[in-house]
Amino acid sequence: MLDILIDFFIIGAKTGLILGPLILAVAYTTYAERKIIGYMQMRLGPNRVGPKGWLQPIADVIKLLMKEVVVPSGANKGLFLLAPVLFIAPSFAAWAVIPFDVEMVLADTDVGLLYILAMTSIAVYGVIIAGWASNSKYALIGSLRSASQIISYEIAMGFALVGVLMASGTMNLGQIVMGQEGGFWHWYWIPLLPLLVIYWISGVAETNRAPFDLPEGESEIVAGFHVEYAGISFALFFLAEYANMILISVLTALFFFGGWLNPFQGIPFMEGITEWVPGIAWLLLKAGFFLFLMIWLRATFPRYRYDQIMRLGWKVFIPVTVVWLMVLAFMIKAGVGPWFAGRGVF
Amino acid sequence: MSKLKHLFSSFTLKDLLHGLRVTGKHLWRRKVTIQFPEEQTPQSPRFRGLHALRRYPNGEERCIGCKLCEAVCPAAAITIDAGPRQSDGTRRTTRYEIDMFKCIYCGFCEESCPVDSIVETRVMDYHFEKRGDNILTKAQLLAIGDKYEEQIAEDRKQDAKYR
Numbered sequence: 001m002l003d004i005l006i007d008f009f010i011i012g013a014k015t016g017l018i019l020g021p022l023i024l025a026v027a028y029t030t031y032a033e034r035k036i037i038g039y040m041q042m043r044l045g046p047n048r049v050g051p052k053g054w055l056q057p058i059a060d061v062i063k064l065l066m067k068e069v070v071v072p073s074g075a076n077k078g079l080f081l082l083a084p085v086l087f088i089a090p091s092f093a094a095w096a097v098i099p100f101d102v103e104m105v106l107a108d109t110d111v112g113l114l115y116i117l118a119m120t121s122i123a124v125y126g127v128i129i130a131g132w133a134s135n136s137k138y139a140l141i142g143s144l145r146s147a148s149q150i151i152s153y154e155i156a157m158g159f160a161l162v163g164v165l166m167a168s169g170t171m172n173l174g175q176i177v178m179g180q181e182g183g184f185w186h187w188y189w190i191p192l193l194p195l196l197v198i199y200w201i202s203g204v205a206e207t208n209r210a211p212f213d214l215p216e217g218e219s220e221i222v223a224g225f226h227v228e229y230a231g232i233s234f235a236l237f238f239l240a241e242y243a244n245m246i247l248i249s250v251l252t253a254l255f256f257f258g259g260w261l262n263p264f265q266g267i268p269f270m271e272g273i274t275e276w277v278p279g280i281a282w283l284l285l286k287a288g289f290f291l292f293l294m295i296w297l298r299a300t301f302p303r304y305r306y307d308q309i310m311r312l313g314w315k316v317f318i319p320v321t322v323v324w325l326m327v328l329a330f331m332i333k334a335g336v337g338p339w340f341a342g343r344g345v346f
Numbered sequence: 347m348s349k350l351k352h353l354f355s356s357f358t359l360k361d362l363l364h365g366l367r368v369t370g371k372h373l374w375r376r377k378v379t380i381q382f383p384e385e386q387t388p389q390s391p392r393f394r395g396l397h398a399l400r401r402y403p404n405g406e407e408r409c410i411g412c413k414l415c416e417a418v419c420p421a422a423a424i425t426i427d428a429g430p431r432q433s434d435g436t437r438r439t440t441r442y443e444i445d446m447f448k449c450i451y452c453g454f455c456e457e458s459c460p461v462d463s464i465v466e467t468r469v470m471d472y473h474f475e476k477r478g479d480n481i482l483t484k485a486q487l488l489a490i491g492d493k494y495e496e497q498i499a500e501d502r503k504q505d506a507k508y509r
Contacts, residue, residue: 040369044379197359300369301362 014106018095026242027057033295040299064238067231072135075228079133084229084236087126091243094119098250099174101260101279112173113161116251117154120206123240124150127215127225130237134228142224146208146215149309153205156317160199163192163321163328164255167339177259183266186338187258191331194324196256198317200290203248205309207241209294211301212309249290250283257286389468391501394453396469397444397482398491400462400498407488408463411439415455415464423448424455442484446474462502467494 031046031053038045046053071077097112099105109115124147131143165171167188168179180187189196205212216224226237253259260279264270304312332340355361380387400408411428427441455464467490474480482490491498 036373039377040372042372042375042378044377044381296366296369300365 011106015096018098018106019092022092022095022243022246023239025246026239027061029242029246029291030060030238031057032291033298036292036295037299040296061235064235065232069231069233070228072228074135076133076135079129080228081233083126083130083133084233084240085126086129087123088236088240088243090119090122090126091240091247094247097173098247098254099177099259100283102174104260104280105174108172108174110170110172113165113171113176116173117158117161120157120244120247121150121154123244126240130229131225134225136228138221138223138227139225142215142217142221142227145217145306146225149208149212149214149313150206152310152313153202153317156198156313156321157202157206159318159321159325160192160195160202161255163195163325164188166325166328166332167192173254173259177254177261180258181261181265182338184258184263186266187256187261188339189256191328191337191339192256192324194320195328196252198321199255200248200252200293202313202317203252204294204297205313207244207248207294209241209245210298211303213303214306214309217303245294246287246291249287249294252290253283253286259283259286391504392453393468393470393501394451394456394466396467396472396490397446397449397455397487398465398467398494398498399442399484399487400465400491400495401488407438408461409439409442410461410463411437412460414458414460418454418458420452420454421448421450423450439484442487444482444487446480446482465491465498465502467498468501469494 034056035045035053046056049055049059069081071080094116096107097105097109097115099108127143127146127150129143131139131141131146134140164176168176170176170179208215214224216226221227226234229237260283262271262274262277262279262282264274331337332343333345335341335343335345402408411426413426413428416424416426423445425441425443425445426439428437428439430436431438451466453466456466459465464487469490
């Protein structure tokens, strides 16, 4: 009995060790987003709260916590309050299988990739329930858009991950990374380049980020599925969206850019002087780049129209991924390059 | 052929990368934000802000109650009552009020004034705290004039040759 309790405590501590920094990272991602978009528009961004505005996210959090949670009349109260929890729980749960370094993972499971796919798609229930329980037409339209978008892009995303699966031959995220060992030209981004692009764009669409942020199109439906939410219940949606952004960035780094692996591996001089850098730093650096890219995209592109999103997802991404899976199969069977050496049959 | 070209450019994400380059460059550009309370944009001497009633250097109020400003005001923001002053019988206003919510800051009152009495100052960051505060009375307007007289006189002098 006691060792079960101890196990429970250790797992709890590890979870806290992941979620604590994650929530902090989410807070400062919002700050980074406002700053970077401001800079790209030749503005300064927030700079009033604390030195250079560094305390701005803290002030935002306090403001959101102190606000009243308004349940609209006619709303289904239970579901209305359940929806944000349903939305945020999977986006946190997905972090359980993320390896941050060799052996540095909460759950070293062999179905990690499947688990990630399941968790990222289950969040759509939160969106649908939020839209339906709000008793508001804007929220309903927003949630339907969001649902159809997430489901459509799930397919392209799944296909892109099939490519990763074929290349690595395992669903264990740690082993996927280990399969890319041996310098940045061993990483999967070269043989899987089209899949990387598609995975990335689908990831942006999955997280409902610009330019795919139809579900909250301000001009037509105010704020989409979370239009009726205020205070802490809104904060949960916000938190989940940014946690998802960070998750997608980390996953891209893991699947295509060698996760925690040192990019200078195999380069005679550079490998020696970067040996001391811990693996998690490389992972965060790579994920940070993709996070920046996501913000960069938001600052650059106008929002897609609904039918354009559907066209892109179904008529471009899915065929392209299928074609590239064929190409990839041939590449593997031919034992091409450093990636699939030794697996060829010819 | 042009179809092929289109296909190629869309699959290499050419236009998207071009767009990203534009915003990427702007990230490093000089920022144009004016940090308002600390920094201010330059103002013209003809700036039209808060109103004021001026006095002559000897302390006599300029306004003679001709009501030209009231007549010209397109927003009907000015209300004037006039009559002979008790002490010397000269024509003066007994009431001079501007409703700042109606005022559109067109500057016609200033242009119409034959004695340069009603003017618009450079003050543009003011506020009202109570309902009714938006109506500036004669005493308030004169006080504003006294407070900013130096600046007002300087601005009129600069603009004098163009009037």
